[in-house]
Amino acid sequence: xxxxxxxxxxxxxxxxxxxxxxxxxxxxxxxxxxxxxxxxxxxxxxxxxxxxxxxxxxxxxxxxxxxxxxxxxxxxxxxxxxxxxxxxxxxxxxxxxxxxxxxxxxxxxxxxxxxxxxxxxxxxxxxxxxxxxxxxxxxxxxxxxxxxxxxxxxxxxxxxxxxxxxxxxxxxxxxxxxxxxxxxxx
Amino acid sequence: xxxxxxxxxxxxxxxxxxxxxxxxxxxxxxxxxxxxxxxxxxxxxxxxxxxxxxxxxxxxxxxxxxxxxxxxxxxxxxxxxxxxxxxxxxxxxxxxxxxxxxxxxxxxxxxxxxxxxxxxxxxxxxxxxxxxxxxxxxxxxxxxxxxxxxxxxxxxxxxxxxxxxxxxxxxxxxxxxxxxxxxxxxxxxxxxxxxxxxxxxxxxxxxxxxxxxxxxxxxxxxxxxxxxxxxxxxxxxxxxxxxxxxxxxxxxxxxxxxxxxxxxxxxxxxxxxxxxxxxxxxxxxxxxxxxxxxxxxxxxxxxxxxxxxxxxxxxxxxxxxxxxxxxxxxxxxxxxxxxxxxxxxxxxxxxxxxxxxxxxxxxxxxxxxxxxxxxxxxxxxxxxxxxxxxxxxxxxxxxxxxxxxxxxxxxxxxxxxxxxx
Ligand code: HEM
Ligand code: FES
Numbered sequence: 070x071x072x073x074x075x076x077x078x079x080x081x082x083x084x085x086x087x088x089x090x091x092x093x094x095x096x097x098x099x100x101x102x103x104x105x106x107x108x109x110x111x112x113x114x115x116x117x118x119x120x121x122x123x124x125x126x127x128x129x130x131x132x133x134x135x136x137x138x139x140x141x142x143x144x145x146x147x148x149x150x151x152x153x154x155x156x157x158x159x160x161x162x163x164x165x166x167x168x169x170x171x172x173x174x175x176x177x178x179x180x181x182x183x184x185x186x187x188x189x190x191x192x193x194x195x196x197x198x199x200x201x202x203x204x205x206x207x208x209x210x211x212x213x214x215x216x217x218x219x220x221x222x223x224x225x226x227x228x229x230x231x232x233x234x235x236x237x238x239x240x241x242x243x244x245x246x247x248x249x250x251x252x253x254x255x
Numbered sequence: 256x257x258x259x260x261x262x263x264x265x266x267x268x269x270x271x272x273x274x275x276x277x278x279x280x281x282x283x284x285x286x287x288x289x290x291x292x293x294x295x296x297x298x299x300x301x302x303x304x305x306x307x308x309x310x311x312x313x314x315x316x317x318x319x320x321x322x323x324x325x326x327x328x329x330x331x332x333x334x335x336x337x338x339x340x341x342x343x344x345x346x347x348x349x350x351x352x353x354x355x356x357x358x359x360x361x362x363x364x365x366x367x368x369x370x371x372x373x374x375x376x377x378x379x380x381x382x383x384x385x386x387x388x389x390x391x392x393x394x395x396x397x398x399x400x401x402x403x404x405x406x407x408x409x410x411x412x413x414x415x416x417x418x419x420x421x422x423x424x425x426x427x428x429x430x431x432x433x434x435x436x437x438x439x440x441x442x443x444x445x446x447x448x449x450x451x452x453x454x455x456x457x458x459x460x461x462x463x464x465x466x467x468x469x470x471x472x473x474x475x476x477x478x479x480x481x482x483x484x485x486x487x488x489x490x491x492x493x494x495x496x497x498x499x500x501x502x503x504x505x506x507x508x509x510x511x512x513x514x515x516x517x518x519x520x521x522x523x524x525x526x527x528x529x530x531x532x533x534x535x536x537x538x539x540x541x542x543x544x545x546x547x548x549x550x551x552x553x554x555x556x557x558x559x560x561x562x563x564x565x566x567x568x569x570x571x572x573x574x575x576x577x578x579x580x581x582x583x584x585x586x587x588x589x590x591x592x593x594x595x596x597x598x599x600x601x602x603x604x605x606x607x608x609x610x611x612x613x614x615x616x617x618x619x620x621x622x623x624x625x626x627x628x629x630x631x632x633x634x635x636x637x638x639x640x641x642x643x644x645x646x647x648x649x650x651x652x653x654x655x656x657x658x659x660x661x662x663x664x665x666x667x668x669x670x671x672x673x674x675x676x
Contacts, residue, residue, distance in 0.1 A: 109343035110318050117322070117340040 125255030127247070130186065138203035140191060143254050147191035148242060149203050149215075150252070153226055157213060158184050161227035171237045175227045178241050188252065189228040190242050193217040195235040200224060215239070285471055290489035291496055292477035294654050298372075299475070299496075300503030301365035306463065307504065308358045313456050315351040316400075319344075323403065325449035327442040330405035331530040349519040350511075355397045356522045357511050359545035362390065370576075371597060373585030374476040380577040382473060385466040387573045389459060396455040397543065399448040402440075406527030407537050413440045413448070415540055419553075422563040439533060480586025481650055488654035539614065547611030548604050552630065554615045555623040565627060572634045579634050581642030589648040593641055596633065603629040 126143050128150055133139055138151030153161075161175040179187055191199050200215035200222070201207040210216035210223035212231045217223070222235035229238040244254040260280060262273035273279040322341050324333035337344035366386070369375055375383035402413045417434045421427040436443030474483060483489055490496070514521065522544055526537045542550050553566040572579075587594040603626045610623035 109346050110314065112342040113318050113344060113347055114321065115342055117336070117342060117344070119336065119340040 125253060127251060127253050130250045130252065135185070136205055140199075140203055143190075143242065147199055148254060149187075149189045149191045149228075149239075151187050151189075151203065153185050153187055157226040160213065161225060161229075164225065164227075164229075170230050170233065173229060173238060178227050178229075178238075180246060183246060186252070187226070187228060188241060188244050188254065190240040191215075192239070193219065193222055193235055194230065194237040194239065195220055195222050195233075200239075285492075286497075287491065287493045289471070289492040290474070290483070290486065291492045292475055292483055292488060292654055293490045293495075294477050294479060295475075295496065295499065296478050297499075297503055298364065298368040298478075300500055300507075301361050301368060302470075303500045304361045304503060304507050305358065305365055307507075308354060308361055309456065309459060309463065312351060312354050312358065313460070315347050315354065316453070316456065318347050319351055320453065323449075325403070325446050327405060327445050327531075330403065330445060334404045346515070349515045352523065353511065353514040353519060355400065355543075356545065357507070357514070358393065359397070361507070362393065363545075366390070367601070369476075371587045372476055372478055373480050373580070373582075373587070375577045376580065376583075376585050377577070378473050379469075379476065382466060382469040383577060384574060385462055385469060387570065389462055389466065390573075391570060392455055392459045392462065394546070396452060396459065397545070399452040399455070401543060402445065402448045403452060404527060405445065405531045407529040407531060407535075408524045408527040408540075410440060410531035410533065411536055411540050412542060413444065416542075417444075419563050419566075422560045424560070441533075476585060477654060478586060479588065479651060479654060480584065481654065484653040485655075541612060544608070544612075547609075548607035548626075549611075551607040551611035551623040552627045554611075555620070555627040565631075569630060572631065576634065576638075580638045581640075582638075582645060582647070583642075584647040584650070589650055590641075590645055591648065592645045596637060596641070599629070600633040603633070 124144050126141065128139075128141060130150070130152075133150065133152045135152050136154050136157075138149055140147050140149055142148070158175075164175075166172040166174065175184075191203070193200050195217065196219065198217055198219035200217040202209035202215035202224075208216045208218070210232070212223055212225035214224040214226045214228060214231075217235065220234050221232070222230060223232035224235075224239055225231050227238075228241070230236070242254055244252050247253050259274050260277035262270045262277065262280060264270045264273050264279055269279055319337065322333065322337050322344065324330055334348070337348055339345075341347075369383065369386070398412075398416060402409045417431055417440065420430045420434065423430070432438065434444070435441065436447060477483075524541060529537075541547075549566050549569060552569050553562045556562050556565060582590060582593065584590055587597055606622055607626040607630065610619045610626060613619045615623070
């Protein structure tokens, strides 16, 4: 609408009139009001309080034998908890950081004094499949950790990616030891 | 009409689109330059407010539906979940709930405006009929929406209203069973009501479009009820009426906000905080406030079929209003008797509303009968006769005359209105 009439209503081209100012203030006011009204709608799609309340789980470690791993649900995602063997810990620590696709020391991925436990979000960092290898009977790949059946990514015993296409290591979720045999994830 | 549109828009992208699909030209013609009588009062805000209200209902409704469960065992809890857990869920629900009441306030004023200024008369009969269709659709939508929270009032309201159809002989009971999808109001009923409650607002949207197209063919009526005679009688819709509508919008939003933030449950029924119980009816069954006058008409006669027919008749009579009112003069300003009687009709609707909120005993039975009688008397007897008997006041020469000159001119002195542009 303004396109056809704007030129005529100005005194000099480039002049700022009182009407321009009023239009800007009114327009800005309406835009801020609309945004303020839109926010509750947008925010209502974020996780609700009950979803957030379910965002931590406790895990009893006693039933997990050496060399075994379990899969549990945390925030709707699989989490791997694996009891590593001495050999697996040694393999993970021996790797030269330079050889890694996403360099990170094993120390930085476990809790001090609890090196036998590795806790990982069980989602391949490529496109979201769940890698196999939690149970010793499953395919673990050339580095003895996990193997993703979707596009063949491989992870070592620290959950670090050793063979693409995945670009990054399996994520370590926030967790803490509540006692020697119990962790709380989230 | 084949051929590209000659677009006058300077912006090249707008121009490119407008040449192929002239929506910008259309908007400019229908909402920019659209010649509108220059003497509107604030009652002419309410159509635009109704459109905005419809938008608000559709937007909040879609977001509520993201968290609502249309299942008899989950529905009540899912509404509590919306109120307590979902971010701003309480706001979405209170806006949607009070928005329904606001919608009826706005549309009732809108209808009153049309009755007072005779907007339903030739040539706007079809426009009016679309309006009555919109009213019926709104009633159906809000009734089904009220069932969704699955509280005691939801459940028993649904039971009572669907049972209205059982009044019809022979077909009545099969119809009710069909409406329920079972032998009582239950999960199948809730599922279909949710589906239809989601659908109908889109139908309302479509009918509103037709309503507005019809309006843009006839042009708007105005407080004087006389036709536009020259361009001098009109103003372009934008900026004059976009600004006037914005002022009304601010007041409307203020009232809306006061309800939502200070009295969100004022118009609700406490019984609906109790989950639906098919084995116990609450002590008083009262519909939402906007249904009260019709509810009173339903209960005014002690005959089941008679009451149902009167209630449906009270809306049906609106469809033929343009032909019941025999006066050629539109605006009540120039109809001295009608101007008083229309208020008496409003009083009868108000009395019926109060009767609907009270138990049908003693004085309330008498009042609802008097109210019902007057409601129909107004349409079926007074309006047809009044048009013949009443002597209207002299009509002004044109819309600009009373504004500029201050009142109708004596017959002979009528100057030819000067053409602008
Ligand atoms: C969903 C509900 C409705 C919407 C969104 C709506 C929208 C509108 C709009 C935008 C206008 C033009 C602005 C105005 O004159 O105020 C209008 C005019 C009109 N409406 Fe409605 N309306 C609705 C319901 C109704 C109902 C229920 C009736 C009557 C029973 C009705 C009868 C009319 C008539 C007769 C006009 C022409 C008025 C005039 O030009 O003076 N409308 N409507
Ligand atoms: S998703 Fe795991 S390799 Fe592609």
